[in-house]
Amino acid sequence: MTAKQMTMTKVEQDAMRAVTDHACALHAAGRAIVFTAAVVLDGQVIATARNEVSDSDDPSRHAEVVAIAQAAKAAGDRDLSGATLLASCQPCEMCLATMRWAGIGRVIFAAQQENIADTYFRFPKLKISDFHAACDRAFDFFGGVQEERVAHIYAAKGDA
Amino acid sequence: MTAKQMTMTKVEQDAMRAVTDHACALHAAGRAIVFTAAVVLDGQVIATARNEVSDSDDPSRHAEVVAIAQAAKAAGDRDLSGATLLASCQPCEMCLATMRWAGIGRVIFAAQQENIADTYFRFPKLKISDFHAACDRAFDFFGGVQEERVAHIYAAKGDA
Numbered sequence: 619m620t621a622k623q624m625t626m627t628k629v630e631q632d633a634m635r636a637v638t639d640h641a642c643a644l645h646a647a648g649r650a651i652v653f654t655a656a657v658v659l660d661g662q663v664i665a666t667a668r669n670e671v672s673d674s675d676d677p678s679r680h681a682e683v684v685a686i687a688q689a690a691k692a693a694g695d696r697d698l699s700g701a702t703l704l705a706s707c708q709p710c711e712m713c714l715a716t717m718r719w720a721g722i723g724r725v726i727f728a729a730q731q732e733n734i735a736d737t738y739f740r741f742p743k744l745k746i747s748d749f750h751a752a753c754d755r756a757f758d759f760f761g762g763v764q765e766e767r768v769a770h771i772y773a774a775k776g777d778a
Numbered sequence: 779m780t781a782k783q784m785t786m787t788k789v790e791q792d793a794m795r796a797v798t799d800h801a802c803a804l805h806a807a808g809r810a811i812v813f814t815a816a817v818v819l820d821g822q823v824i825a826t827a828r829n830e831v832s833d834s835d836d837p838s839r840h841a842e843v844v845a846i847a848q849a850a851k852a853a854g855d856r857d858l859s860g861a862t863l864l865a866s867c868q869p870c871e872m873c874l875a876t877m878r879w880a881g882i883g884r885v886i887f888a889a890q891q892e893n894i895a896d897t898y899f900r901f902p903k904l905k906i907s908d909f910h911a912a913c914d915r916a917f918d919f920f921g922g923v924q925e926e927r928v929a930h931i932y933a934a935k936g937d938a
Contacts, residue, residue, distance in 0.1 A: 675856045676847040677879040678838055687836040696835045712879065715872035718900035719837040740878035741912035744904070749871075752901035 624760040630726060633663050634704050638728055638767045641706035644668060645771045652706075652771050655681035657689035657722075659701040665689035681705065682713035686720050697721045706768050707734065708761055711741050714749055723757045730761040734772035784920040790886060793823050794864050798888055798927045801866035804828060805931045812866075812931050815841035817849035817882075819861040825849035841865065842873035846880050857881045866928050867894065868921055871901050874909055883917045890921040894932035 626634070633656045640654040653669040665688035670679040682705050690696040699721040703709070707729040709717065717725060736742040746759055786794070793816045800814040813829040825848035830839040842865050850856040859881040863869070867889040869877065877885060896902040906919055 671856065674847075675850050677850060677856050678843045678847060678876045683838045687834075687838060690835050690837060696831065696837050710875060710879075712872050712875035715870060715875065715900050716838045719831075719870075719872065740875050741909050743912040743914075744908070748904070749901050752903040754903075 624724075624726070624758055626726060626760070626763070627658075627661070629658055629661050629663070630702055630704065633658050633702075634726060634728070634763055636663070636666065637704050637706050638764045640666070640668065641728075641768050641771060645768075653681040655685040655703065655705040657685050657698065657701050657703055659689065659693060659698060664692040664701075678712065680710065680713050682709050683716050686716055686722070690720065699723070702726060707738065707772050708746065710739050711744065711749070714746070718753065718757065724759075725757060726760045726763055728761075728763055728765045728767065729769045729772045730765060733765065733769050735774055738772060784884075784886070784918055786886060786920070786923070787818075787821070789818055789821050789823070790862055790864065793818050793862075794886060794888070794923055796823070796826065797864050797866050798924045800826070800828065801888075801928050801931060805928075813841040815845040815863065815865040817845050817858065817861050817863055819849065819853060819858060824852040824861075838872065840870065840873050842869050843876050846876055846882070850880065859883065862886060867898065867932050868906065870899050871904065871909070874906070878913065878917065884919075885917060886920045886923055888921075888923055888925045888928045889932045890925060893925065893929050895934055898932060 637654045637656050644652045651669045655667050657665040665685045667681050667684035669681045701722045702724040703717050703722050705727040708727045708731045797814045797816050804812045811829045817825040825845045827841050827844035829841045861882045862884040863877050863882050865887040868887045868891045
């Protein structure tokens with residue numbers, strides 16, 4: 619399935635609304651790092667998270683990584699095959715790889731790389747289509763969902 | 779500086795010996811997941827770690843990610859500019875990106891991608907040279923150091 623053909627479930631749509639609401643709320647509260655994520659499995663949201671890098675001083679604690687860790691705990695299994703990762707912003711290279719290690723084959727996100735600051739990626743010349751091809755399309759992705767709600771948050775250079 | 783021109787410091791050489799010793803010891807003890815890493819900063823080893831994925835059920839807890847988190851804690855700063863990451867095996871895409879988020883611009887590893895199982899990478903068609911180019915060579919890398927000590931451990935498909 620290609621990205622543009624993806625049909626979201628009602629649970630995914632609602633989860634994405636919650637993810638973007640969460641990002642907007644953090645932004646309105648003046649937080650410097652505003653990224654949010656969720657994991658849906660078997661028709662249920664099993665994890666929601668925000669970026670915890672500044673809380674933990676652990677550079678790996680992006681929202682997606684935290685959400686995946688929480689989801690593995692909730693599921694009692696670090697193999698999250700069949701799950702969907704949702705994120706307020708296109709997952710960086712670290713988060714995409716973490717998703718793949720967790721066996722997640724479906725990712726939906728709001729703000730897309732081409733519309734946000736390069737600072738949110740560490741290998742900015744690689745695009746998600748390059749990662750998609752580099753694993754023989756082992757995951758489906760769908761970007762730009764509810765993007766208009768959050769794109770302004772990530773348009774300028776900031777912390778991650 | 780290109781990879782082949784890298785000169786290791788004595789501290790890095792000794793740290794790499796400890797990293798490969800650690801991997802060999804875990805392998806000898808029959809552990810299923812055998813990856814080790816360390817971080818050197820200002821002429822000192824400030825973190826040593828092994829893969830903790832099965833201990834934590836957190837798919838992100840690769841040895842390098844754990845070592846970087848520990849190093850940030852030890853340094854009191856999640857910006858580890860000037861540090862060197864050492865690993866028993868070529869860091870996967872997640873670990874490379876975590877390294878970059880931590881500001882680490884120097885990585886040295888033993889077993890190289892071309893000599894180990896594809897299962898240890900999640901985007902196996904991308905090579906470290908692709909990542910190197912995709913960030914305008916923002917890091918230096920040197921693979922194959924003490925590779926003969928550990929390559930057999932990673933030659934066959936296994937867990938990560």
